[in-house]
Amino acid sequence: MMKMEGVKQQDQCDVSAAISGNTGARDERKRFDDMDELEAELEELEGVELEEQLLQPATTAAVAPVYVPAGRLPTRPAPRQNTAREDELAALQA
DSSP, X not given: OHHHHHHHHHHHHHHHHHHHTOOHHHHHHHHHHHHHHXXXXXXXXXXXXXXXXXXXXXXXXXXXXXXXXXXXOOOOOOOOOOOHHHHHHHHHHO
């Protein structure tokens, strides 16, 4: 019942303010309250968006392509043949 009386009193104040033309201050205060609420909601949404970005897997940086010339690729050099002197030395050491 007390709640109902409070509502009635607020309604009476609203009617009195409307009649006297004194609604500007209350409307201005409500507008500021609405702006504060909107700013808080925006901060929350930005925080959620940032959190989602941080939780996404990191993308790897593009790796520079490796240049491979067209045509034949180099092969291993053929084993070198021992000279006669190297053969003699190897025989003496054995």
